[in-house]
Amino acid sequence: MEEPALRIAHLYADEMNIYGDRGNILTLVKRAEWRGIAVSVEAIGRGPAPDLSGIDLIFWGGGQDRDQELVFRDAAEHKVAAIRSAIDGGAVVLAVCGGYQLLGESYVTADGKKLPGLGLVDLHTVPGARRNIGNIVIETSGLGLTPPTLVGFENHSGKTYLGPGLQPLGRVLRGAGNNGEDGFEGVASGNVFGTYLHGSLLPKNPHLADLLLSRALRRHGFSRLELLDDTVEMSAHRSVRERVTSR
């Protein structure tokens, strides 16, 4: 069998996998395979972490408070050192919603339980008075994305605040984003990306999928990804963007 050139780890694939987050994995796999790049996906559940040093991209999906409580202790005990060293070695991380919240310093659940996060990024999350549910459009800058917009669907009550100097993933054009107050959405800290955008996120944002892939493949000597025909994906992107921003 062909050696995979790209190794993806799907963290807590069984415990945290809501709102179609698996579609992100499918998009990454397909976009690599369409370019002739062999991919492996390793589902990583609870218990001692396998060696993640050969992993190129770590994906962590969303979860309800119940799921987050289930995994946070396991993550702190068994995963944080392995994830940190994978990041130091150049791995890319995409964490959505519940996964995003647990990357930070702490997450306080809707009923007031404080779960320590992994402390991988300087952010924290507290419960909000209402749930933010709906379509969201953000505008990125400095990531080289064309178009700069990302579209998705958010569904969270947690309000996330970034530490000083941290770059958000983008600025909110429609929706709530991190906390509904400062106009920021997500985080882009080196190769670590956190966001509230479900959707799934990547099928309608193929330019972000390619940014993640190209960064993940960099250490394998790929300098440029072959272009794909994204007519269908970008027409889905534009139709959401236009519908949501024209309201």
Ligand code: GLN
């Ligand atoms: N439980 C978290 C919140 O409501 C995350 C939800 C999610 O992953 N969709 O803020």
